[in-house]
Amino acid sequence: MTPFSTTTTTTTTFLLLLILLPLHFAATAVSPAANAKSPTISPPSSTPSSSSSSSSTLDPKQIKALESLYIPTTHDPCTQPFHNATTCDTATPFRHLLSLRLTNCSDDFSLSTTALSSLSTLTSLTFSDCHTPIVHFPSSLSINLRSFTSINSLQHLSGVFLSRFTNLTELTISGDTIKASGIHIITSNLKSLTTLTLSNTNLSGLIPRTSWNPKLTHLDLSNNKLNGTIPTSLTLLESLNFLNLSSNQLNGEIPSSFGDLVFLKNLSLSSNSLSGPIPKSISIISRLAHLDLSSNSLNGTIPVSISEMKGLMYLNLEKNNFHGVMPFSASFIKKLVVFKVNGNENLCYNHSSISKKMKLGIAQCDKHGLPISPPPAVEDDTGSSDGGGDYDENDDSSDNGKKKNGDDDGGGPNKVVLGVAIGLSAVVFLIIFLVVLSKCGCRCC
């Protein structure tokens, strides 16, 4: 009974597969063809007329403009874009460009206002490794753009030039110098920005106190020459999930209201001249995964509440002036992908909870919670020692070579393994011995 029913089940399954597989293949064979007719990548705000779109081609004026920008047009730029450089709408009788990416341009590349006038349907324009001086952008294009990016590309950018892109939601400039009296020129004119990156642009001046879009989610002003303090008003941008102000000349204290940025995931304030304590409120930012406060002049004790931040993966507090007992447990530190506290002369670790093998680059505490001098000078190879992986082994006998009696637990596991191994081999040996003995016994007697 049972074997029979198993066979029938198998047979049924097999038959079902035979029937279903061709159906499946038919379905997958049809879908690419269907996709090819309607544009695969068309951002919103395109005219929805997909059925007729297959017949229409790109506006000839725009084809000419693309050719003048060295984008090959032998294939239809809408259905077979060259290296993903273009996307189009689905209008008739002609389609229009929605986005354009100019990357890795040749030396004789140049922009012309004529070409740009034909491209005013673009909502997204990206230059990446495309070195060229800027030219006048027709206002029809400037106003239409939602996203504008220049990475190691446009020369002679200025705040005035950028402030004409009034409808941008995303602005990214990285590695290109911007001439401007300050960031406020940009933020006070681009009121819809949700993503702003101005990194490595040589911008100076203060971080604006007002004029920010309250819906801003991403702000990267790293690697500039910004000075002054971090305005408290920045902590009112409650949608922020990314904030990078590293490598500027900011001073003063971190606003105590930082904990108001409840959606923050990544925060870097590293390599500035910030002083004062870490605000305790920072530990209520429950989503924070990345916290980099390194290379400042922050002082006070490190708030133990940071160890309650469940999502934290990266914590860098190195090269500051923190003092007292480093408050984190070994298990908290081991859960982090990166943890750095070296370069804090007056900070020390409690040797009854942290093993010397963790090589934190700070001194051990005496019974008063003060560093036993001298602090270990070994741990400053910052470049290579990223990643928390290197806590465990590598027991290089640096200064006071041998361990003290107390923290001998490091050798524990090895001893256990050795003991088990010896025990096991003894048992095996005994069994072999007994077998041999019994056989021998039979023959001998």
Ligand SMILES: *[C@@H]1O[C@H](CO)[C@@H](O)[C@H](O)[C@H]1NC(C)=O
């Ligand atoms: C174009 O984009 C697709 C999807 O984003 C990607 O898989 C593909 O590698 C890209 N092609 C080129 C030439 O960049």
Ligand SMILES: *[C@@H]1O[C@H](CO)[C@@H](O)[C@H](O)[C@H]1NC(C)=O
């Ligand atoms: C950029 O283009 C040059 C030739 O113009 C080519 O040799 C190089 O590999 C390209 N680089 C990238 C990153 O595409």
Ligand SMILES: *[C@@H]1O[C@H](CO)[C@@H](O)[C@H](O)[C@H]1NC(C)=O
């Ligand atoms: C773009 O900005 C201009 C003002 O600069 C405004 O009049 C226009 O309504 C905006 N267009 C859209 C679609 O938001």
Ligand SMILES: *[C@@H]1O[C@H](CO)[C@@H](O)[C@H](O)[C@H]1NC(C)=O
């Ligand atoms: C950077 O800005 C300073 C003034 O803050 C200016 O003197 C210098 O020429 C700028 N450098 C570049 C490369 O634009």
Ligand SMILES: *[C@@H]1O[C@H](CO)[C@@H](O)[C@H](O)[C@H]1NC(C)=O
């Ligand atoms: C912040 O910016 C610096 C310099 O541009 C960069 O090295 C660092 O990775 C950034 N940090 C985060 C969290 O993105």
Ligand SMILES: *[C@@H]1O[C@H](CO)[C@@H](O)[C@H](O)[C@H]1NC(C)=O
């Ligand atoms: C944010 O931080 C996490 C954790 O360190 C990292 O993996 C991720 O790349 C960061 N995101 C950005 C945009 O830098």
Ligand SMILES: *[C@@H]1O[C@H](CO)[C@@H](O)[C@H](O)[C@H]1NC(C)=O
């Ligand atoms: C921290 O530094 C500030 C000056 O930057 C100083 O006023 C304050 O007393 C210091 N606090 C501690 C606990 O050392």
Ligand SMILES: *[C@@H]1O[C@H](CO)[C@@H](O)[C@H](O)[C@H]1NC(C)=O
């Ligand atoms: C170190 O930890 C032990 C046990 O947790 C505690 O009794 C001792 O007071 C701590 N020492 C310092 C200096 O905090």
